Amino acid sequence: MAPSTKNSVILGEALASEDVNLVFPTEDFSRQAHVSSIQKYGEKYGRSVEDPAGFWSDIASGFYWKQKWGQPVYADNLDIRKGKINIEWFKGGKTNICYNCLDRNIKSGNGDKIAIYWEGNEPGHDATLTYNQLLARVCQLANYLKDIGVGKGDAVIIYLPMLMELPIAMLACARIGAIHSVVFAGFSAESIAQRIMDCKPKVVITCNAVRRGPKTIFLKDIVDAALTESAQNGINIDVCLTFENESALKKEVTKWVEGRDIWWQDVVPKYPVTCEVEWVDAEDPLFLLYTSGSTGKPKGVLHTTGGYMVYTATTFKYAFDYKSKDIYWCTADCGWITGHSYVTYGPLLNGATNVVFEGAPNYPDAGRCWDIVDKYKVSIFYTAPTLVRSLMREGDEYVTRYSRKSLRVLGSVGEPINPSAWRWFFNVVGDGRCPISDTWWQTETGGFMITPLPGAWPQKPGSATLPFFGVQPVIVDEKGVELEGECSGYLCVKSSWPSAFRTLYGDHERYQTTYFSAFPGYYFTGDGCNRDKDGYYWLTGRVDDVINVSGHRIGTAEVESALVSHPQCVEAAVVGVEHEVKGQGIYAFVTLTEGVPYSEELRKSLIKVVREKIGAFAAPDKIHWAPGLPKTRSGKIMRRILRKIASKSLDELGDTSTLADPSVVDQLIALADC
Ligand code: 6R9
Numbered sequence: 001m002a003p004s005t006k007n008s009v010i011l012g013e014a015l016a017s018e019d020v021n022l023v024f025p026t027e028d029f030s031r032q033a034h035v036s037s038i039q040k041y042g043e044k045y046g047r048s049v050e051d052p053a054g055f056w057s058d059i060a061s062g063f064y065w066k067q068k069w070g071q072p073v074y075a076d077n078l079d080i081r082k083g084k085i086n087i088e089w090f091k092g093g094k095t096n097i098c099y100n101c102l103d104r105n106i107k108s109g110n111g112d113k114i115a116i117y118w119e120g121n122e123p124g125h126d127a128t129l130t131y132n133q134l135l136a137r138v139c140q141l142a143n144y145l146k147d148i149g150v151g152k153g154d155a156v157i158i159y160l161p162m163l164m165e166l167p168i169a170m171l172a173c174a175r176i177g178a179i180h181s182v183v184f185a186g187f188s189a190e191s192i193a194q195r196i197m198d199c200k201p202k203v204v205i206t207c208n209a210v211r212r213g214p215k216t217i218f219l220k221d222i223v224d225a226a227l228t229e230s231a232q233n234g235i236n237i238d239v240c241l242t243f244e245n246e247s248a249l250k251k252e253v254t255k256w257v258e259g260r261d262i263w264w265q266d267v268v269p270k271y272p273v274t275c276e277v278e279w280v281d282a283e284d285p286l287f288l289l290y291t292s293g294s295t296g297k298p299k300g301v302l303h304t305t306g307g308y309m310v311y312t313a314t315t316f317k318y319a320f321d322y323k324s325k326d327i328y329w330c331t332a333d334c335g336w337i338t339g340h341s342y343v344t345y346g347p348l349l350n351g352a353t354n355v356v357f358e359g360a361p362n363y364p365d366a367g368r369c370w371d372i373v374d375k376y377k378v379s380i381f382y383t384a385p386t387l388v389r390s391l392m393r394e395g396d397e398y399v400t401r402y403s404r405k406s407l408r409v410l411g412s413v414g415e416p417i418n419p420s421a422w423r424w425f426f427n428v429v430g431d432g433r434c435p436i437s438d439t440w441w442q443t444e445t446g447g448f449m450i451t452p453l454p455g456a457w458p459q460k461p462g463s464a465t466l467p468f469f470g471v472q473p474v475i476v477d478e479k480g481v482e483l484e485g486e487c488s489g490y491l492c493v494k495s496s497w498p499s500a501f502r503t504l505y506g507d508h509e510r511y512q513t514t515y516f517s518a519f520p521g522y523y524f525t526g527d528g529c530n531r532d533k534d535g536y537y538w539l540t541g542r543v544d545d546v547i548n549v550s551g552h553r554i555g556t557a558e559v560e561s562a563l564v565s566h567p568q569c570v571e572a573a574v575v576g577v578e579h580e581v582k583g584q585g586i587y588a589f590v591t592l593t594e595g596v597p598y599s600e601e602l603r604k605s606l607i608k609v610v611r612e613k614i615g616a617f618a619a620p621d622k623i624h625w626a627p628g629l630p631k632t633r634s635g636k637i638m639r640r641i642l643r644k645i646a647s648k649s650l651d652e653l654g655d656t657s658t659l660a661d662p663s664v665v666d667q668l669i670a671l672a673d674c
Pocket of ligand 1: 338525527
């Protein structure tokens, strides 16, 4: 049951008990917080679900609208039985998110405030941009893009590492009404090509190379290969705007295609530092972000402007208890949704000072994050459990040698945080005084859905706690029946919230079947979830064929199709297996062409093919040679059994008698350490 006002009061009373699993915020923290008690949350939450139109209109009024939205404030149909799935917020309103991030904050007197502290890969290599300077840079790029013919509704692919030019490019697109699609700069040429062919961008923006830790990654070469591949498939890109990232690679040694490739530094600085805003409808698309699903083809998640703007700004403010003097650092890359909503848009909409870090968090050593925290006096630090676990392994000394006294709030995202990592984060990194906002949400949801409001209620290590304003989570059983009270099942959401995704680009049908058909009437998240006696939500991981590796979503089908593209691999089945640092690791069972012997060399070439097809982050941790796979008589691979073999839970194999050939199971067990 989502807490209504009444339930929240009861919850507050129940939580006052001496439960050792509860971690209370300090009184000082609560006193200064935006939401200081569970009762106050209850009042606001109650209104947000009883009167969503009024609640969100009041908040939306704090933004700049060229023209106010019409009526109704929102319209939605999340019930497939009633026809087409449809979500709209603030339709008819004309606004611009770039204007709201920059011009609006400058007009209110924050022009000289630092918008971005940029920290390079090498310690000592850094730069800053004030809000005024950021606006000037954004306008120059926006003018250039307009000049080469990019206009409202055109797609732009951005393949950049965490340089300042990445948020600049996103904001420049938004300013002129173009739709950005950022591709994480760890994806392979083939993955970029696939995205280019899907959204047919007018221009691709990249840089020549980047240094991450001790390694140089030649991004332009990867883009070249992608553009060659898309051209072979009939999609030609006229302009590849390339930023010279001088500290990684000099211009002179960058491979170049005359006529198509343009150096950013040669053209962009020549353009005026002001650029008129393209006023767009609240429901006009802002960006496309591709994410993995249960089938092979990545899904182009589409977000629109108005609702996304209002919701990301509001969640940022409340979940991190953001105040104007805070210095905020989110370690996520803008290539993922976290970087969209909580590096670029949410913080800038709030006029925040943001740290953008190019490098690797363990370079030159495991203390780098805390070095950066002290250098910029970071007060809100938002990261992923996988990073927490990997730093935890290096020992406390890397942390304690830094002061970290500026820290006030910590955050976690990407996967469930295991209680031991939570406690280390809380006690060692935060010295036991900083609340942790464990934010559960998804590419599809656009912003935080279930999250602590630090200061309002106690946390429980490993639980994302309670829903954000306006969010109505429900837990259903396999028949789609809503469960009450303490329960466990599938996490769904009933009725819409402003930053919900509106469709999958070019495939509304897939949007409806993937997310709204399993449990009619609800948005299905793909996650399993428990709710405890206090109403706290505990996410238990994906229930579909998506693996969460270091907080990155990877579809098993994508990895399988990469593996079977290897000439000597006839079949592959991929499952997730527990991994100490990454959360989940990728475990691949492969069947080879008849007569081909399994060898170390072949293992390496199978891994290589996945790196080439998807990207290094999707490389399997383990390849398990499988002369046969456990299949039902109808030919369906029994992944349940493969998961047990992968996790070495051999006494939990269950009934194998329904298999077409039960002997393959023993064979697989015998080959486990091959
Ligand atoms: C923001 C983001 C979404 C999936 C989601 C869930 C997992 C994210 C979590 C979490 C437990 C959290 N997830 N945050 N699970 N607790 N705080 O990560 O988006 O890349 O689309 O992944 O990540 O399984 O369904 P995305």
